[in-house]
Amino acid sequence: MTKGVIPDLSSRELQAVCRIAEYGSFMAASLALEMSQPALTRTVQRVEQALGLALFRRTTRRVEVTPAGQEFIALANRILNDLRISFENMREISDEQRGQVIVSAVMSVAYTQLPRIVSRYRASRARIEIQLREGVHGTVLEDVRSGIADIGVTYVDEVSAEFSSIPLAREAFHVVMPRAHPLSGKAGVTLDDVSGFAMVSLPRESQTRRLIDGLASAAGLTLRHAVTVSQFATVMQCVRARVGVAIVPGGAVPSALSAGLVSRPLAKPSVSRTMGAVLLKERSPTPSARGFLTQLQADWSGSAGV
Numbered sequence: 001m002t003k004g005v006i007p008d009l010s011s012r013e014l015q016a017v018c019r020i021a022e023y024g025s026f027m028a029a030s031l032a033l034e035m036s037q038p039a040l041t042r043t044v045q046r047v048e049q050a051l052g053l054a055l056f057r058r059t060t061r062r063v064e065v066t067p068a069g070q071e072f073i074a075l076a077n078r079i080l081n082d083l084r085i086s087f088e089n090m091r092e093i094s095d096e097q098r099g100q101v102i103v104s105a106v107m108s109v110a111y112t113q114l115p116r117i118v119s120r121y122r123a124s125r126a127r128i129e130i131q132l133r134e135g136v137h138g139t140v141l142e143d144v145r146s147g148i149a150d151i152g153v154t155y156v157d158e159v160s161a162e163f164s165s166i167p168l169a170r171e172a173f174h175v176v177m178p179r180a181h182p183l184s185g186k187a188g189v190t191l192d193d194v195s196g197f198a199m200v201s202l203p204r205e206s207q208t209r210r211l212i213d214g215l216a217s218a219a220g221l222t223l224r225h226a227v228t229v230s231q232f233a234t235v236m237q238c239v240r241a242r243v244g245v246a247i248v249p250g251g252a253v254p255s256a257l258s259a260g261l262v263s264r265p266l267a268k269p270s271v272s273r274t275m276g277a278v279l280l281k282e283r284s285p286t287p288s289a290r291g292f293l294t295q296l297q298a299d300w301s302g303s304a305g306v
Contacts, residue, residue, distance in 0.1 A: 007050040011083060014076040016043045017055055021073045024062045099288035102131040104143035105153035106207065108252045109275065110134035111232035113300065114153070121295040128288050134231075137207035144280055150289035153296070155207050156276035166293070167276040168300045171250040173212075173266040178242055181262070188267030191216055191223075198226035198244035200235050207273075212247050215269055236261065251275065 019029040020040070030040045048055055055069035065073060105114055110132055118130050133143055141159065143149035156165035175189040183189050183197070195216070201223075202209045216223045226244050229235055235246050236259045248256065250272075253263045277296055279285060285293065 007047075009047060009050060011080060013043055013047050014080055016040055017047055017069075018073055018076050018080065020044065020056065020063060021065050021069070024064075026063060099286060100129045100131065101151070101286075101288050101292045102133065102143075102149045103151050103153065103292065104133040104135065104140045104149035106137055106140055106155070107134050107202070107230075107232045108208070108249045109153045112252050112255045117296055117299045120299055121292055125288070125291065130292075136203060136205050138205060141278065144278055147280075147283065150279075150285055151293055151296070152278040153275070154278060155273045156278060157274050159278055162281060163278045164281050165276050165278050166297065167274050168297065169251075169275055170272050171275050172270065172272040173208075173247055174250060174253050174256075174263045175245055175247055175266055176236070176239055176253070176256040176261045176263050177245040178240065179260070179262050181245065183245065183264065184262045186264055189264045190268040191219055191221055191266070192268070194245060194247065194266075195221045195223055198224050200227050200229065200238040200244045200246045201225040202232075202235070203228055203230055208247070208249065211271065211273070215271065219269075249273070249275070 016029070016033060016035075019032050020026060023029045023032065026037050026040055030037045033040065035043075044055065051068075051072065053068045053072070054066050055072060057064045057066055103114065111134070114132060118132070122128065122130065133140075133149060135143070137154050140149070140152040140154040141163070144152040144163065152163075153168075156167060159165050175183065175194060177183055183193055186193070191212075204210070204213075213223065224244075227238055229238060232248075232252060232255070235248065236256055238244065239246050239256075239261055240259050247266060256263050277293060279293075
């Protein structure tokens with residue numbers, strides 16, 4: 001064999017020499033491999049010719065492994081073992097038993113819907129790692145576009161053509177407030193009503209904030225954004241502490257109610273957006289990501305509050 005050249009050997013040939021070394025017999029090895037002795041002999045001859053080395057010495061009683069053969073067979077066993085482990089891992093990934101899913105979601109979804117869906121997904125796929133990223137609408141789309149995230153969960157009414165989108169539910173917007181708040185007695189709350197009170201709001205770059213500010217501007221209203229926070233959990237706690245009221249998507253209403261707050265539909269104007277999953281069209285999702293997407297569609301309950 002020329003120095004520096006890797007011999008072209010198949011896994012079947014590696015198995016053949018390893019079985020002969022294991023059994024010390026061509027006959028026993030041929031039975032284990034389910035091949036004839038002449039075929040096994042030809043296989044060993046091809047391997048020895050490719051290596052330029054004698055792997056075995058045949059005696060009258062048994063086959064002995066040469067020193068060079070011992071070194072090669074140890075290497076062959078390691079290669080076969082590595083191949084076996086790799087194939088098992090690939091099968092597990094294909095069967096959604098191993099892998100990783102990165103989901104980027106707007107904060108209202110990350111705070112409310114996703115924990116329950118992640119729990120159900122991992123109940124049957126405990127070895128798959130889930131990473132959740134939360135941010136505003138633009139951040140979610142950029143995560144998917146750049147490949148940081150496999151799946152995005154955000155508003156899909158106006159996503160660009162580079163994304164494919166799967167609608168999950170139409171969400172109406174609601175105003176949440178403490179139970180004794182002056183607006184709690186109304187069946188529906190208008191933006192004009194809200195403008196008279198301090199607000200707990202998400203950052204300016206969030207889709208919810210931009211939408212509400214745009215509607216207020218069109219109606220000639222000025223909203224009092226008294227406190228701006230970056231997490232939905234903080235929104236709820238600030239409202240609970242009577243810092244102000246907040247306008248939230250319908251999917252966040254259950255968490256508001258569980259925090260002891262009350263919710264009233266936003267009326268005049270009534271506002272709703274479509275929540276959905278987004279993927280990059282040019283990139284095929286991994287098996288584990290496809291499985292998570294299926295779970296997301298099956299378990300979504302975003303209709304709450306619509």
